[in-house]
Amino acid sequence: KITVLTIKINDGAASVNIRQKPTTNSAKIGKAKDGDTFEFVSLNLGWYEVKLAAGSTGFISAAYIKEEEINN
Numbered sequence: 001k002i003t004v005l006t007i008k009i010n011d012g013a014a015s016v017n018i019r020q021k022p023t024t025n026s027a028k029i030g031k032a033k034d035g036d037t038f039e040f041v042s043l044n045l046g047w048y049e050v051k052l053a054a055g056s057t058g059f060i061s062a063a064y065i066k067e068e069e070i071n072n
Contacts, residue, residue: 004067005037005039005040040067
């Protein structure tokens with residue numbers, strides 16, 4: 001099983017920030033749009049660590065994440 005994280009934006013924003021560390025003060029390293037999916041890495045104090053395309057990881061606020069488990 002793998003855990004897939006889907007971005008769910010309910011506040012009208014066009015996108016959410018992907019950050020370097022699990023804090024709003026951290027550098028923005030990307031953006032995610034509603035419906036984008038990511039592979040789960042870890043959960044850290046209300047922030048999901050996700051796998052990014054370049055093989056690195058980033059953090060997205062749990063407020064914007066829907067978590068699903070799928071059989072791969």
